[in-house]
Amino acid sequence: MEQNDNLQQRLLLALVLSFLVFVLFDMFMPKTAKNIDKNQTVVTQQEQQTPNVIKNNSATVPTQTSQSLAPVTTVKSLTTVKSDNFIYNIDELGRIAQVTMLEKKYEYDGKKLELLNPMWVKPLEIRFADVALNKEALKVHYKTSNSTIDLNSDKVNRVTLTQKLSTLTVTKELTFYKDGHYDIDIKLSKPADYFITTGQRPNADHTRYMVVQGSLIKKGNGVVEILEDGDVEDMLNIPDAKFASAFDRYFTSTLYNFDKPLRISNIIIGEDRDNALLFVQGEQEFSLHGYLGPKVSSILKSINPELTDVIEYGFFTFISKPLFKVLEWLHGLVGNWGWAIVLVTLLIKLILFPLSYKGMMSMNKLKELAPQMKELKEKYSKDPQKMNMKMMEMYKRHGANPMGGCLPMILQIPIFFAIYRVLLNAVELQGAEWTLWITDLSVMDPYFVLPLLMGASMWYQQRITPNTMTDPMQQKIFQWLPAVMTVFFISFPAGLVLYWLVNNLFTIGQQYVINNAFEKQKSAKIAKQK
DSSP, rough: TTTTTHHHHHHHHHHHHHHHHHHHHHHHSSOOOOOOOOOOOOGGGGGEEEOOOTTOOOOOOOOOOEEOOOOOOOOEEEEEEEESEEEEEEETSSSSEEEEOOOOEEEEEOOEEEEEOOTSOOOTTTESSSHHHHHHHTTSSSEESSSSEEETTTSSEEEEEOOOOOOEEEEEEEOOTTSSSEEEEEEESOOOOEEEOHHHHHHOOOOSSOOOOOOEEETTSOOEEEEEEEEOOOOOEEEEEEEEEEEEESEEEEEEEEESEEEEEEEETTTTTTTEEEEEEOEEEEEEEEEEEOHHHHHHHHHHHGGGOOOOOGGGGHHHHHEEEEEEHHHHHOHHHHHHHHHHHHHHHHHHHHHHHHHHHHHHHHHHHHHHHHHHHHHTTTOOHHHHHHHHHHHHHTTOOTTTTTHHEEEEEHHHHHHHHHHOGGGGGGGGOTTTTTOOTSSSSOOOOHHHHHHHHHHHHHHHSSSOOOOOOHHHHHHHHHHHHHHHHHTSSSSHHHHHHHHHHHHHHHHHHHHHHHHHHHHHHHHHHH
């Protein structure tokens, strides 16, 4: 029983330390993406690989086919698609070569944000299974029916791209919409095995946080398979899928069709074989849909509710998704993401309050019993079994439970990591104001007010929380935790720091309520004894 008298403090210490390890991993693990010279255009081996054709619903793992190609000459823009929020540039090989986000909240270093890495494989690229035909297709330029599409006008939002190869003609008809999704109809003049790709993931995250990014496939049975950068080992074929997505922290390139199963293959690319490139197998006449832009839940939901599954948060997705839905609902009520964070924190505290009440009351009782516990330890130091028996009798007599405060803390561990991912991954927080000086919840507080208040609240919370910790080393660690956490939170997104600060403030309020309740119970018990 001696091991249980400060178990709650040890558990809290483990929670905080595990969080620090989690964050250190996020901040300092190197990303697989490399800085690229955007003026350079090359063809690497990753652009020379084609997956195997999926036949007869076979799901066997394919082998990659490498093809020797001569470097492709510089490819120019063929068609420009403009809207209020974005510009698509379609190049002479019929691919979406670049997407430029026009909204100010997405600007980076004072420039409009470009989503795609010029040296990576681009969305809507077609590859043929036939080596010679594929080599030709990566050289012959398309012709366009329209060099400019303005989605803000009443004109046609459709473009037809035509590529005449030696043995067949490829026709792509693309229809674009203001919300960022598009329809694509492909026709070949004669049958041929080919694939169309989502392209490699957007490369628009310039932060130092290592969030989940890579490729994602939703299978026909609803199971989502994630091929995370740096963790791709095997190639695969999926004969029945709903969509294929290549994604980074905030943006996605997705090909989907919810009316007809898609056949999806992948190849592994990169120097360390750590990225997956997804291909959808086509037919002679083939129709599907795509989306290329920010992972805004409301936009994806308006296109098709199943598309919201492209938003995922790693291991804690199963908790993070419901939390974000609640956060989104609260935002709909108050119209401000900052106040929505405050309200969702309050809601979590209210749900956990019954457990927190029992746990904090138990901690107060243990604090009151600390002198008696010390006496028992000294008296029965040579007889641990009898000491534990006497302690159990004392706990039972006074209604104390040394494990009472553990459950709320255990429940808060997955909840905290889940909301950490939500607030780190939600593109909705970009450019979202809260109040006064906080004009963007996705970046750090420019004046460090929130992290300093967070550290002060953590220190004060320790002052009023009952503490039965006797180990000197643990006491020193606890004393320094507020300072350590403040240093870490200095550079954190303001939305995440706001959550932690508000959580501390509500916990302080809870502690005052419970401490007062305990004192009243104690006084009533003393009065009854008299």
